[in-house]
Amino acid sequence: MKIDLHVHTKKCKQGDADSREISAIKFNDIVQATQVKIIAITNHNVFDIEQYNEIIETVAGNIQVWPGIELDVMEDGKRGHLLVIASPNYVDEFSEKVHSITHGTTPDSFEISLDETIEVFDELGPLYIAHYKQKKPDISEVALEKLINNTKYPNRVIKEVSNSISAGIYISHGHPSIYGSDVQDWGKYEEESVDLPDLRLPVESFEQFCLLLEKDSTTINTALDKKTSDNLVLYPFYASSKVNIKTYNDINIFFGSKGTGKSCLLKSIEKHFSDRGIPASIFASGDVKLEEVYDIKGTNLTVNLNAHDIEYCLDEIEFIKNAEEVGVTSIDNYISYYKKEVSNKSSKNILLKDFEHEDEVKLERAFVDYDESHKQVESFLDFLTSSKPVSEVMKEEEQKDIFSKLSNLQERLIKNRLNKFIGWKETRLLNSAVEIFKYEISRKTGTPSKPATTGFKKYALNRIEMEVKVKKVLDSIKKQINEQVEEVGNIGVDKGVLVCKTILKIQDGSITDGALVTYDRMNKNPKKEFSNSIERIINRIYSDELFEEITKLNSIEGIEDIKTISELLLFRKYFALDDIEYSPSSGEASMLMLQKELQEDKDIYILDEPEKSLGNDYINDVIVPLVKEKARLGKKIFISTHDANIAVRTLPYCSIYRSHGAEGYNTYYGNPFSNNLVNICDEDDKLEWKTISMKTLEGGEQAFGERGKIYGNI
Amino acid sequence: METFKATVINNESKYYIEIKDIDSLIATIPISEDEPNKVKLAFNSLILRLKEGDFVIEMTDVGNDLYSQVSNEYINQLNREIGEVFSEMEHYNLLN
Numbered sequence: 010m011k012i013d014l015h016v017h018t019k020k021c022k023q024g025d026a027d028s029r030e031i032s033a034i035k036f037n038d039i040v041q042a043t044q045v046k047i048i049a050i051t052n053h054n055v056f057d058i059e060q061y062n063e064i065i066e067t068v069a070g071n072i073q074v075w076p077g078i079e080l081d082v083m084e085d086g087k088r089g090h091l092l093v094i095a096s097p098n099y100v101d102e103f104s105e106k107v108h109s110i111t112h113g114t115t116p117d118s119f120e121i122s123l124d125e126t127i128e129v130f131d132e133l134g135p136l137y138i139a140h141y142k143q144k145k146p147d148i149s150e151v152a153l154e155k156l157i158n159n160t161k162y163p164n165r166v167i168k169e170v171s172n173s174i175s176a177g178i179y180i181s182h183g184h185p186s187i188y189g190s191d192v193q194d195w196g197k198y199e200e201e202s203v204d205l206p207d208l209r210l211p212v213e214s215f216e217q218f219c220l221l222l223e224k225d226s227t228t229i230n231t232a233l234d235k236k237t238s239d240n241l242v243l244y245p246f247y248a249s250s251k252v253n254i255k256t257y258n259d260i261n262i263f264f265g266s267k268g269t270g271k272s273c274l275l276k277s278i279e280k281h282f283s284d285r286g287i288p289a290s291i292f293a294s295g296d297v298k299l300e301e302v303y304d305i306k307g308t309n310l311t312v313n314l315n316a317h318d319i320e321y322c323l324d325e326i327e328f329i330k331n332a333e334e335v336g337v338t339s340i341d342n343y344i345s346y347y348k349k350e351v352s353n354k355s356s357k358n359i360l361l362k363d364f365e366h367e368d369e370v371k372l373e374r375a376f377v378d379y380d381e382s383h384k385q386v387e388s389f390l391d392f393l394t395s396s397k398p399v400s401e402v403m404k405e406e407e408q409k410d411i412f413s414k415l416s417n418l419q420e421r422l423i424k425n426r427l428n429k430f431i432g433w434k435e436t437r438l439l440n441s442a443v444e445i446f447k448y449e450i451s452r453k454t455g456t457p458s459k460p461a462t463t464g465f466k467k468y469a470l471n472r473i474e475m476e477v478k479v480k481k482v483l484d485s486i487k488k489q490i491n492e493q494v495e496e497v498g499n500i501g502v503d504k505g506v507l508v509c510k511t512i513l514k515i516q517d518g519s520i521t522d523g524a525l526v527t528y529d530r531m532n533k534n535p536k537k538e539f540s541n542s543i544e545r546i547i548n549r550i551y552s553d554e555l556f557e558e559i560t561k562l563n564s565i566e567g568i569e570d571i572k573t574i575s576e577l578l579l580f581r582k583y584f585a586l587d588d589i590e591y592s593p594s595s596g597e598a599s600m601l602m603l604q605k606e607l608q609e610d611k612d613i614y615i616l617d618e619p620e621k622s623l624g625n626d627y628i629n630d631v632i633v634p635l636v637k638e639k640a641r642l643g644k645k646i647f648i649s650t651h652d653a654n655i656a657v658r659t660l661p662y663c664s665i666y667r668s669h670g671a672e673g674y675n676t677y678y679g680n681p682f683s684n685n686l687v688n689i690c691d692e693d694d695k696l697e698w699k700t701i702s703m704k705t706l707e708g709g710e711q712a713f714g715e716r717g718k719i720y721g722n723i
Numbered sequence: 724m725e726t727f728k729a730t731v732i733n734n735e736s737k738y739y740i741e742i743k744d745i746d747s748l749i750a751t752i753p754i755s756e757d758e759p760n761k762v763k764l765a766f767n768s769l770i771l772r773l774k775e776g777d778f779v780i781e782m783t784d785v786g787n788d789l790y791s792q793v794s795n796e797y798i799n800q801l802n803r804e805i806g807e808v809f810s811e812m813e814h815y816n817l818l819n
Contacts, residue, residue, distance in 0.1 A: 336759065337759050337762045337763060337766065339757050339759070340753065340755075340756070340757050340758075340762070340793070340797075341757045343754070343796060343797060344754075344755075344789065344793055347789055347792045347793055348789065365799075365800070366803075368803075368807045368810075370807065370810075370811065371807070371810055374814070459796070460800070461800075462800055462804060463797055463800050463804060464762075465766050465769070465801055465804040465805065465808065466804035466807050466808055468763065469766065469769075469770050469773075469804075469808040469811075470808065470811060472767075472770060473770075473808070473811055473815060473817060476815075476817060477815050477817070551767040551770050552767060553763060553764060553767070
């Protein structure tokens with residue numbers, strides 16, 4: 010939620026740019042596209058109530074629009090600009106007051122004294138926002154002091170500076186400061202709004218904003234209570250060391266010097282949630298290495314070839330390795346048969362011996378086809394019977410009709426399947442009978458039987474089966490696997506996004522890249538030789554050299570380890586930036602590990618000193634926004650830190666400060682909004698949150714100074 | 724379906740079946756001596772030829788001598804087996 014307390018909707022003075030003019034509809038469109046939820050209209054010496062009301066109607070409650078004016082204030086002969094912003098509840102009164110002082114003047118000629126400004130507007134309890142220092146024309150220190158002393162609302166006097174860094178610096182030095190867009194061109198507003206201040210607490214009204222400025226504890230607690238919270242009872246140090254703390258589904262920071270037990274507190278939080286079955290684990294920077302997380306060595310790499318449309322070919326490879334030549338019928342058998350005449354009279358009468366063999370394969374296949382079709386229909390019928398959705402949407406009549414048709418089809422399939430089975434078995438019986446009769450006649454007469462086959466079919470089928478299987482293996486070998494790219498994280502604006510690439514290749518006999526290693530950690534050479542040998546085999550399927558090649562295949566050293574295509578897999582995993590291999594430094598690895606932790610979708614994040622090895626820029630630009638994003642999503646975030654960038658810039662809902670002194674260990678609880686830290690064992694023992702943060706945290710002063718993007722302590 | 728002619732050839736007292744597509748020799752099968760490797764070579768040629776399409780082999784000039792009878796029977800059986808092998812090749816999509 011962002012706030013912009015200085016916008017113009019009209020060109021009022023001659024020097025104002027035309028691009029400050031905006032219609033209510035355009036205003037609504039532009040502001041709705043940003044994260045700005047509170048906006049004050051502060052035109053130069055003008056308040057146009059008609060335009061204000063039109064805008065209020067158009068934004069329809071989606072944005073808070075506060076009425077205001079940017080006055081030319083003359084004090085001690087010096088002109089300065091002062092924004093006066095009132096509650097929307099007093100818009101009519103505010104409009105009348107503006108009219109009363111500007112009546113008869115033009116925006117260019119109008120000027121007002123500080124005394125008169127206070128006299129006219131103070132009764133509305135407005136915010137006074139004075140141009141300060143570099144924000145020209147500025148109100149002098151003397152005039153500001155006069156304003157603070159004379160108004161009834163000194164806490165509502167804020168200094169407007171020219172940018173977020175200045176605002177942070179002034180805030181850290183105790184000056185309530187803010188900056189607004191002072192919009193010059195609405196066409197650029199969406200882009201420029203990114204730098205406007207954030208509000209950490211939900212501000213629902215002008216009045217609430219003013220109370221938060223005054224650090225009103227009830228208002229702060231009411232705002233904090235809008236967030237879901239838990240009262241945790243922890244035992245971080247020993248059984249009797251009970252610590253009660255209220256934590257929020259937001260950012261909860263634990264800080265304090267080293268050795269004050271922050272990590273113990275985090276462990277007790279982890280245990281608290283884990284004991285209740287809620288997944289929670291501590292992330293500690295440096296505990297796990299990036300290379301291990303991404304398994305760069307591929308120790309746990311698993312590849313499912315089927316997922317890449319590649320067959321493992323276990324049976325095929327085994328078949329090829331064990332392939333044997335099939336003999337052909339000796340021509341001598343024919344010659345012997347025709348040379349000797351069968352003399353036995355009875356045997357001449359047995360005509361069965363002269364029958365030719367019938368083709369069994371075709372008949373068997375016909376039976377298998379019917380059998381499979383029958384099974385498919387049966388399985389579909391089972392599905393229809395058992396499927397709840399089908400029975401819900403299908404009418405009874407439809408059901409009967411479908412079942413009747415499918416049952417009829419099934420009957421015909423069963424009948425034909427039986428016929429095919431009988432035909433197949435009849436032929437097998439006949440072929441067996443022919444063989445037996447031939448054998449018996451030959452045995453009894455001493456005459457060789459007539460060969461039933463030349464051996465061509467058996468020989469050819471053996472080679473055909475070999476061709477089918479070798480082709481399948483080769484198809485798998487030649488398949489390409491797409492490179493897998495996993496985003497690891499951003500390692501800075503100048504370097505960009507680091508990715509983890511996994512290259513998988515099947516050794517097809519041509520791969521020589523030494524960076525690719527074997528998936529099964531075995532020697533590379535046999536894999537290469539295997540693929541080359543398969544390539545030679547396919548070219549010799551119908552050649553007399555086929556079985557020589559198979560012998561060569563089987564003589565490859567380590568061939569027994571190649572059982573599937575999986576054994577031919579080579580891989581390479583590496584980190585890359587812009588397609589070039591990159592080894593992240595230990596600092597970058599820490600960054601990425603933390604990013605990974607925060608990118609995981611969890612309900613609870615427990616981070617132990619996440620800043621370790623990380624640069625300030627990275628914490629500010631990447632980690633703090635990620636943590637804040639999680640907070641916006643209502644996640645519980647517990648961070649133990651020494652780093653002010655995290656503790657201050659995130660403005661945590663809950664801050665736990667651990668200290669150690671002569672009196673022993675103490676735990677303080679508080680938040681930056683109230684600027685208090687209270688000893689949980691002694692309510693009278695209070696510390697100032699800001700002072701302690703600046704003293705305890707590394708980079709505290711600087712963090713406070715640069716925090717301007719988050720408005721003050723709201 | 725194509726028809727190739729087969730003839731029994733006597734060359735220096737050795738008998739062969741020569742299978743030809745017009746004048747182009749497809750295969751030679753020795754029938755007077757047991758030479759399985761030469762038979763396999765002939766079978767390989769026949770399988771490769773089958774990839775182009777189904778065919779039958781027709782014996783020409785069949786006499787009553789022993790080798791003519793052997794050749795006739797051999798080619799009869801071979802024709803039946805060629806038909807069956809062609810079906811298998813078709814089934815496995817191995818035809819050119």
